[in-house]
Amino acid sequence: MTKKILVVDDEEDIRKSVSQILELNGYRVLTANDGDDCLLKVQEFKPDLILLDIMMPGMSVVELVERLKDIKIAFMSVVRISDARRRGLCTQDNIVDFFQKPFNVTDLIDRVELILKGYE
Amino acid sequence: MDEKNNKECFIFSKINRKLTLLFIIVGFVAPALAIYYFYYIAINSFTFAISQEQATLLGTIVIGMIVLIAIDTGFIGFLISKNISKPIKELCNATKELEKGNYDFRLDIKSYDEIGELSKSFNKTTSTLAKIEEQRLEIDRAKTEFLSITSHELRSPMTPMKAQLQMLKREYFGKLSKDQKKSLEIIIRNADRLDNIIADFLEISRIEAARLKFNFQETDIKHIIEETIEFMNGFAREKNIKLVTQIEKLPKIEVDSGRLSQVLRNLINNAIKFSEENSKIEIFAKTEKNYIFFSVKDYGCGLTSENQLRIFEPFYQVQNASRRKHGGTGLGLAICRGIVEAQNGKIWVESKSGKGSKFNFTIPLEPVRDIKPIKVLFSNRGKIERKIKEEFNIALGPLGENEFNELKNKNAIDKEDLEEYINFLIEKFIIPYDRGKDFKNRISKIFGFEKDLINMKQDYFSEDLGREGLN
Numbered sequence: 001m002t003k004k005i006l007v008v009d010d011e012e013d014i015r016k017s018v019s020q021i022l023e024l025n026g027y028r029v030l031t032a033n034d035g036d037d038c039l040l041k042v043q044e045f046k047p048d049l050i051l052l053d054i055m056m057p058g059m060s061v062v063e064l065v066e067r068l069k070d071i072k073i074a075f076m077s078v079v080r081i082s083d084a085r086r087r088g089l090c091t092q093d094n095i096v097d098f099f100q101k102p103f104n105v106t107d108l109i110d111r112v113e114l115i116l117k118g119y120e
Numbered sequence: 121m122d123e124k125n126n127k128e129c130f131i132f133s134k135i136n137r138k139l140t141l142l143f144i145i146v147g148f149v150a151p152a153l154a155i156y157y158f159y160y161i162a163i164n165s166f167t168f169a170i171s172q173e174q175a176t177l178l179g180t181i182v183i184g185m186i187v188l189i190a191i192d193t194g195f196i197g198f199l200i201s202k203n204i205s206k207p208i209k210e211l212c213n214a215t216k217e218l219e220k221g222n223y224d225f226r227l228d229i230k231s232y233d234e235i236g237e238l239s240k241s242f243n244k245t246t247s248t249l250a251k252i253e254e255q256r257l258e259i260d261r262a263k264t265e266f267l268s269i270t271s272h273e274l275r276s277p278m279t280p281m282k283a284q285l286q287m288l289k290r291e292y293f294g295k296l297s298k299d300q301k302k303s304l305e306i307i308i309r310n311a312d313r314l315d316n317i318i319a320d321f322l323e324i325s326r327i328e329a330a331r332l333k334f335n336f337q338e339t340d341i342k343h344i345i346e347e348t349i350e351f352m353n354g355f356a357r358e359k360n361i362k363l364v365t366q367i368e369k370l371p372k373i374e375v376d377s378g379r380l381s382q383v384l385r386n387l388i389n390n391a392i393k394f395s396e397e398n399s400k401i402e403i404f405a406k407t408e409k410n411y412i413f414f415s416v417k418d419y420g421c422g423l424t425s426e427n428q429l430r431i432f433e434p435f436y437q438v439q440n441a442s443r444r445k446h447g448g449t450g451l452g453l454a455i456c457r458g459i460v461e462a463q464n465g466k467i468w469v470e471s472k473s474g475k476g477s478k479f480n481f482t483i484p485l486e487p488v489r490d491i492k493p494i495k496v497l498f499s500n501r502g503k504i505e506r507k508i509k510e511e512f513n514i515a516l517g518p519l520g521e522n523e524f525n526e527l528k529n530k531n532a533i534d535k536e537d538l539e540e541y542i543n544f545l546i547e548k549f550i551i552p553y554d555r556g557k558d559f560k561n562r563i564s565k566i567f568g569f570e571k572d573l574i575n576m577k578q579d580y581f582s583e584d585l586g587r588e589g590l591n
Contacts (some may be wrong), residue, residue: 011276011279013280014283016280017284018283020283020287078275078276079272082333101276101278101279102275102278102281102315106290
C-alpha cells in the first residue's frame with residue numbers, strides 16, 4: 001500500500017516542491033498550510049508521516065505536536081536542531097527526524113524511506 | 121602611581137600646595153617689607169636714641185609680627201585653595217568614572233560660581249553621554265537582530281529553489297541536453313555558494329548575540345583531531361598535500377567536539393587552499409598551563425603584515441591573483457575567531473610572505489559556559505588607525521593629521537609602509553633622528569599591541585617560534 005505523507009508548511013513553494021519530490025517517488029501526498037489545517041487533514045487523510053515546518057503563523061508547533069501523539073512527525077526548519085531543542089520541541093517519541101532547510105533532495109527521499117520502512 | 125598620588129592628595133592636592141605656598145610667600149614678603157619700612161622710619165623719626173634693650177624688643181616684635189602674619193595668610197590661603205581644589209578634585213574623579221563607562225555618576229557641588237556651573241554642565245554632559253550610549257546599545261541589538269532575521273528570511277526561499285534545481289538535475293521532469301545540464305550545474309553551484317554565505321551569516325549573528333551553542337562533552341581531543349584530519353584528507357589528496365600531525369599527550373577535557381572540529385576544518389581548509397601542490401600541512405597540539413594549544417601550519421604563499429592584521433575580519437580576502445579561484449564565503453576565519461573567543465581562547469596568525477603561515481589557537485581546559493557576545497563584524501582596525509593618527513599628531517604636530525590622511529588615502533598605513541615613510545622623514549631631516557626612531561618604535565608598538573590584543577598568549581610561544589618558526 002502506498003504510504004501517505006502530509007506536508008505542512010506555510011510557504012506554498014515549499015509545499016509544492018516537497019510534495020512533488022515525494023509524489024515522484026511514489027508516495028501519496030497531501031499538504032496543509034497551518035496548524036489548524038493540519039489537524040483537520042490528519043483526521044480524514046490519516047497520514048503515516050507528517051513533515052512539519054517549525055515556524056508557522058497561527059497555532060504554535062508545540063501545541064500542535066502535543067495533539068499529534070500517534071503519528072510520526074519529521075520537522076523541517078531553517079533553524080538548527082539545537083535551536084529547536086531549546087524551544088522544547090523534539091521531546092516526544094513520535095518525532096523521528098529533523099530536516100534542516102534547505103535540504104538535499106536525495107537525502108530527503110532516503111530518510112523518508114528509512115522512516116517509513118521502520119514503521120512497518 | 122595613581123593610588124599613591126590619590127593618598128598624597130588626600131590632604132594636599134597639587135593646587136592646594138601651590139596656592140598655600142604662594143600665600144605664605146606673599147604673606148611673608150609683603151608684611152616684611154611694609155613693617156621693615158615702618159620700623160626704619162619710626163626708628164629714624166625718634167628724636168631721642170632708644171636703648172639697646174628697647175631696640176632688641178622692638179626687633180623681636182617686628183619679626184614675630186611678620187611670622188604671625190605669614191602663618192595667618194598661609195592658613196587662609198590653605199582654606200581658600202582647599203575650597204577651590206576640593207570641587208576640582210571631585211570633578212577629576214567624576215571624569216575618571218566617566219572614562220570607565222559609569223554614566224550614572226552625578227556631581228553634587230553646591231557653589232554659585234564658575235565651578236558650580238562647570239559641575240552642572242558636567243552632569244548634563246554625562247546624562248547626554250548616557251543617552252548616546254543607550255542608543256548605541258540599541259542600534260547594536262537592532263543590528264544583530266536584523267542580521268539574524270534577514271539571514272533566516274534569505275534562507276527560506278533557498279529551500280524550494282534548491283529542491284526544484286535538484287529535481288531538474290535528477291531529470292525528474294524529463295531528459296536534459298548537455299548544455300542544459302551545464303547551465304544547471306552553474307546555477308546549482310552558485311545557489312550552494314549563496315546558501316553557504318547565508319549559513320555563515322547566521323553563524324555570525326549567533327556569535328554576535330551570544331547565541332552560539334556549545335554542547336560540552338568529555339572528549340579525547342586527539343580523537344577529534346584525527347577524525348577531522350581523516351575528513352580533510354579527502355580534499356588534501358586532490359592537491360597531493362600531506363597532513364602531518366604532531367600531537368603531544370593531551371588530557372580528556374570537556375569540549376564541544378563539533379565546534380572544535382569546525383575551527384580545525386576551517387583552518388586546514390584554508391591551509392589547503394593556499395598551499396602549493398605536493399606540499400605538506402602540519403597540525404600541532406599540546407597542553408600548556410591551563411589550555412590546549414593548537415596550530416595549523418602550511419608552506420604556502422604566506423601573508424603580508426597588512427593581511428595578517430586583517431585576516432580575521434569578515435569578508436576580508438587576501439589580495440592575491442588567485443583569490444577568485446579560492447572561493448569561500450570570506451567569513452570562515454571570522455567565525456573561527458568567534459568560536460575560539462567565545463571560549464575565552466585566543467586565535468592568531470604568524471606568517472611570512474612567501475614562506476607560509478601558521479594559524480594558532482587555544483582552548484581552555486575548563487569550558488566556558490557563560491557565553492558572551494563577541495563583535496566579529498567589526499574589526500579593531502579603526503582603533504589601530506586612531507592610535508597611529510595620535511602618534512602622527514605627537515611626532516609631527518599640526519601637520520600630523522594631514523600627513524596621516526594623505527597616507528591613508530594612498531592605502532599605505534600598514535607597518536612596512538609607515539616605517540618606510542618615517543625613514544624618509546629622517547633622511548630628509550624633517551624630523552631629528554632620535555625623534556624619528558622613537559616615532560618608529562611607537563608605531564611598531566601599535567602593531568605589536570594589536571598582535572597582543574588578539575594574541576595575548578604570544579609570549580608563551582615565542583620560544584616555539586624560534587624552534588618551529590618559518591625560516
